[in-house]
Amino acid sequence: MLGQMQDWPLLVHKLIDHAALYHGDREVVTRSVEGPIHRTNYRQIHGRAKRIAKALDRRGFQLGDRIGTLAWNTWRHLETWYGIAGIGAVYHTLNPRLFPEQLVYIANHAEDRALFFDITFADIVAKIAPKIPSIKLYVAMTDREHLPKADIPNLVAYEDLIAEGDDDFTWKDFDENTACGLCYTSGTTGNPKGVLYSHRSNVLHGFIAGQADAMGLRNVDSILPVVPMFHANAWALAFAAPMTGAKLVMPGAKLDGPSICELLTTEKVTMTAAVPTVWLAALQYLEQSGTMLPHLKRVLIGGSACPRSMIETFEKKYGVQVVHAWGMTEMSPLGTLGTLKVGMDELPYEKQLDYKCKQGHAPFGVEMKIVNDENDELPRDGKAFGRLKVRGPCIAKGYFRGEGKDAFDEDDWFDTGDVATLDAQGYMTITDRAKDVIKSGGEWISTIEIENLAVGHPAVAEAAVIGVRHPKWDERPLLVIVLKKDQNATKEDLLKYLTGRIAKWWMPDDVVFVDEIPHTATGKIQKIILRQRFGDYRLPTIAAE
Ligand code: AMP
Numbered sequence: 297m298l299g300q301m302q303d304w305p306l307l308v309h310k311l312i313d314h315a316a317l318y319h320g321d322r323e324v325v326t327r328s329v330e331g332p333i334h335r336t337n338y339r340q341i342h343g344r345a346k347r348i349a350k351a352l353d354r355r356g357f358q359l360g361d362r363i364g365t366l367a368w369n370t371w372r373h374l375e376t377w378y379g380i381a382g383i384g385a386v387y388h389t390l391n392p393r394l395f396p397e398q399l400v401y402i403a404n405h406a407e408d409r410a411l412f413f414d415i416t417f418a419d420i421v422a423k424i425a426p427k428i429p430s431i432k433l434y435v436a437m438t439d440r441e442h443l444p445k446a447d448i449p450n451l452v453a454y455e456d457l458i459a460e461g462d463d464d465f466t467w468k469d470f471d472e473n474t475a476c477g478l479c480y481t482s483g484t485t486g487n488p489k490g491v492l493y494s495h496r497s498n499v500l501h502g503f504i505a506g507q508a509d510a511m512g513l514r515n516v517d518s519i520l521p522v523v524p525m526f527h528a529n530a531w532a533l534a535f536a537a538p539m540t541g542a543k544l545v546m547p548g549a550k551l552d553g554p555s556i557c558e559l560l561t562t563e564k565v566t567m568t569a570a571v572p573t574v575w576l577a578a579l580q581y582l583e584q585s586g587t588m589l590p591h592l593k594r595v596l597i598g599g600s601a602c603p604r605s606m607i608e609t610f611e612k613k614y615g616v617q618v619v620h621a622w623g624m625t626e627m628s629p630l631g632t633l634g635t636l637k638v639g640m641d642e643l644p645y646e647k648q649l650d651y652k653c654k655q656g657h658a659p660f661g662v663e664m665k666i667v668n669d670e671n672d673e674l675p676r677d678g679k680a681f682g683r684l685k686v687r688g689p690c691i692a693k694g695y696f697r698g699e700g701k702d703a704f705d706e707d708d709w710f711d712t713g714d715v716a717t718l719d720a721q722g723y724m725t726i727t728d729r730a731k732d733v734i735k736s737g738g739e740w741i742s743t744i745e746i747e748n749l750a751v752g753h754p755a756v757a758e759a760a761v762i763g764v765r766h767p768k769w770d771e772r773p774l775l776v777i778v779l780k781k782d783q784n785a786t787k788e789d790l791l792k793y794l795t796g797r798i799a800k801w802w803m804p805d806d807v808v809f810v811d812e813i814p815h816t817a818t819g820k821i822q823k824i825i826l827r828q829r830f831g832d833y834r835l836p837t838i839a840a841e
Contacts, residue, residue: 330438348375352379364403391527404430519569602620687710692710743760
């Protein structure tokens with residue numbers, strides 16, 4: 297027997313319909329790419345998204361067409377997403393931090409038919425345009441006055457598209473499983489692979505994100521997604537905020553400490569989200585300038601492991617709750633969030649911190665398990681670590697064009713490539729990417745744990761641990777350090793600092809100081825480059841053997 301409830305498809309553009317109708321005056325504020333702060337609201341965004349949909353429809357774009365965006369978080373990018381989704385086309389976010397050749401590969405692989413881009417990327421676009429024959433329309437997300445002079449074919453100004461028609465447009469009708477968004481990830485081996493979100497997965501993911509024990513979004517919140525829309529859907533915020541009618545504050549191109557901290561204050565931001573490197577810079581700025589954060593209540597930190605010292609500084613010095621989160625492009629991206637469970641707020645603060653440093657627990661809609669090399673499930677005892685596998689309605693069941701099949705098994709479990717523990721309370725802790733793990737004498741050493749402890753040293757700005765060849769132990773850890781400006785520390789200082797905090801046999805065999813640690817386009821430490829650089833590094837412990 298079937299239920300007798302309405303078949304109301306979960307379509308992304310219904311979110312902006314809802315926001316316009318019930319929260320129409322709620323502000324969306326942007327530090328525009330052109331410079332000034334721009335203010336609009338959900339009603340206007342809705343109307344303008346319809347104009348974009350109408351302009352695209354009139355030009356023959358249709359269901360399933362991929363339309364690229366190479367853009368910062370702005371109100372126009374939001375309108376573009378909703379406008380594209382409303383005709384059943386697919387917004388394809390391109391990450392501007394990638395090399396031009398990678399952008400060319402990805403846009404060609406996706407067969408993008410149009411590209412919306414911010415004027416800051418005009419030169420890149422001019423360079424790659426001749427190599428992407430499928431793109432028939434280039435839209436500079438600005439007005440005619442700021443239209444770039446670069447040599448870009450079939451170029452129109454966004455505001456001219458908007459002005460072309462009116463907002464009298466009926467969204468197209470289609471199934472909720474229709475493709476809605478596309479984002480390529482370089483997290484796996486080989487070429488970047490496309491993750492193709494559906495309307496249904498995006499809407500469900502918005503519901504999941506908003507839950508009180510997840511991001512806990514409310515209408516009264518003012519939300520600053522520093523995490524870019526081109527990095528895994530801005531962690532659901534572009535959908536979850538209109539769902540609740542929360543104010544959105546979009547940072548545009550300026551993600552540096554002073555610019556972000558200014559917006560946090562002037563726009564009375566209550567909740568924000570970004571990767572740890574952004575907060576590293578922001579916290580340094582706050583410390584130097586003596587600025588406090590009077591409005592901010594919660595900060596979501598994920599994308600790579602959040603150091604303990606960062607959680608402590610936010611919470612103790614600034615009174616801002618940290619929610620440590622883990623996820624992946626393949627998971628829409630939220631996988632776990634580190635809100636405290638019942639009774640934990642009564643624990644001594646250091647014990648609470650132990651939980652907050654873990655990557656968190658899964659909201660409803662994310663199944664997790666850890667397995668050994670034979671694919672046998674391992675105990676949830678907080679000790680055993682193995683490959684983390686996940687499944688759920690917002691998790692990919694394959695990559696675009698059928699690539700990377702090995703990551704998925706016949707029961708839809710997706711192998712995250714992360715190594716983790718699961719504890720009895722349901723908290724997951726990432727110990728490493730499988731490819732970064734150090735195997736010393738047959739035992740695994742967690743590089744993430746050592747890195748997180750090392751950045752707790754007051755002189756350390758950033759730390760990375762990699763495995764270096766060792767004749768007796770196969771691999772031993774090498775600690776790579778970037779010191780804070782005007783600070784000093786020696787190898788001995790750092791090893792002394794780690795003593796007693798990690799197992800003796802995890803202690804790095806050496807420490808090297810560098811000016812900079814390389815990062816990927818999504819802000820993660822590029823260990824592969826470090827491993828190449830220190831490939832022939834001779835550990836002092838070898839001579840001693
Ligand atoms: P991406 O798809 O670019 O978001 O990268 C996903 C990967 O980032 C995950 O598989 C993890 O290896 C890493 N990651 C994300 N969040 C965290 C976190 N909180 N702690 C440790 N690693 C993380």
